[in-house]
Amino acid sequence: xxxxxxxxxxxxxxxxxxxxxxxxxxxxxxxxxxxxxxxxxxxxxxxxxxxxxxxxxxxxxxxxxxxxxxxxxxxxxxxxxxxxxxxxxxxxxxxxxxxxxxxxxxxxxxxxxxxxxxxxxxxxxxxxxxxxxxxxxxxxxxxxxxxxxxxxxxxxxxxxxxxxxxxxxxxxxxxxxxxxxxxxxxxxxxxxxxxxxxxxxxxxxxxxxxxxxxxxxxxxxxxxxxxxxxx
Amino acid sequence: xxxxxxxxxxxxxxxxxxxxxxxxxxxxxxxxxxxxxxxxxxxxxxxxxxxxxxxxxxxxxxxxxxxxxxxxxxxxxxxxxxxxxxxxxxxxxxxxxxxxxxxxxxxxxxxxxxxxxxxxx
Numbered sequence: 240x241x242x243x244x245x246x247x248x249x250x251x252x253x254x255x256x257x258x259x260x261x262x263x264x265x266x267x268x269x270x271x272x273x274x275x276x277x278x279x280x281x282x283x284x285x286x287x288x289x290x291x292x293x294x295x296x297x298x299x300x301x302x303x304x305x306x307x308x309x310x311x312x313x314x315x316x317x318x319x320x321x322x323x324x325x326x327x328x329x330x331x332x333x334x335x336x337x338x339x340x341x342x343x344x345x346x347x348x349x350x351x352x353x354x355x356x357x358x359x360x361x362x363x364x365x366x367x368x369x370x371x372x373x374x375x376x377x378x379x380x381x382x383x384x385x386x387x388x389x390x391x392x393x394x395x396x397x398x399x400x401x402x403x404x405x406x407x408x409x410x411x412x413x414x415x416x417x418x419x420x421x422x423x424x425x426x427x428x429x430x431x432x433x434x435x436x437x438x439x440x441x442x443x444x445x446x447x448x449x450x451x452x453x454x455x456x457x458x459x460x461x462x463x464x465x466x467x468x469x470x
Numbered sequence: 471x472x473x474x475x476x477x478x479x480x481x482x483x484x485x486x487x488x489x490x491x492x493x494x495x496x497x498x499x500x501x502x503x504x505x506x507x508x509x510x511x512x513x514x515x516x517x518x519x520x521x522x523x524x525x526x527x528x529x530x531x532x533x534x535x536x537x538x539x540x541x542x543x544x545x546x547x548x549x550x551x552x553x554x555x556x557x558x559x560x561x562x563x564x565x566x567x568x569x570x571x572x573x574x575x576x577x578x579x580x581x582x583x584x585x586x587x588x589x590x591x
Contacts, residue, residue: 267493283493290516291509323498323507
């Protein structure tokens with residue numbers, strides 16, 4: 240892909256998810272709470288065609304989890320993630336759906352302009368193909384979008400307060416060290432702590448994704464807080 | 471699985487129409503309510519797989535607010551209830567149906583007879 244990928248600031252991505260949630264909620268007169276209805280947003284609000292398929296076979300590439308076809312307004316998710324068949328995949332499945340919504344919201348104009356035009360002349364509708372562990376900028380942006388959409392800041396804070404009675408952070412240093420020692424994990428490997436595992440089912444995300452968001456919001460601390468200037 | 475694109479498209483069109491006003495008619499939620507997997511529903515709707523069982527089709531019709539017989543006919547299936555009805559009076563019911571066929575009764579004729587029977591009851 241010759242064209243330079245535009246940098247999108249994470250605050251802009253987060254704001255985009257909040258606008259989308261607001262639009263969805265107003266359109267259908269629904270109050271949106273966790274778990275965020277990502278399929279309903281994709282299928283009903285954005286009106287994209289939505290199907291399951293054997294994507295590695297369809298694309299001839301291994302590890303494909305999802306794909307978005309911009310011109311034909313279609314999203315396909317790999318059938319190995321179907322939570323009605325594999326309930327343990329629910330978190331990964333919803334993250335993939337939210338990730339494809341992210342591509343649609345952040346990248347469709349780009350595809351439908353230059354590259355899209357070129358592809359149109361070639362008579363093909365090139366999808367953006369999403370594989371596990373792809374760290375390219377487009378994938379990073381869609382991942383960010385998915386995290387913000389599935390776990391909006393205010394919903395996470397409110398849920399934390401419901402579960403813990405306040406908004407005090409949890410200092411996870413000892414628990415992480417303990418889990419690492421028990422499981423024999425490498426130093427850079429971070430196990431998921433209990434508070435993340437307890438909250439993950441509320442948002443229907445993986446414990447790992449929940450923990451990343453909680454750390455980002457400062458509700459789980461993995462470092463000893465610096466002493467305050469006047470403490 | 472040969473697939474039945476006409477059945478699949480009809481179900482998808484009906485579901486899309488419902489979904490336009492009620493987002494809960496998403497692929498997964500609808501599949502769960504019908505009692506089939508989302509992947510299976512997806513492949514039935516795209517015409518890759520054959521329609522599900524008659525019981526599942528009747529459930530689909532109920533959720534989509536359409537006549538189950540319409541969807542069953544598209545799927546080349548009959549309502550299992552009909553078999554039960556025939557079993558209640560096997561000879562007489564079979565006789566009735568064969569006579570109707572042999573006399574060459576049209577759909578209009580049959581509807582008229584049904585209407586008149588309903589009036590009498």
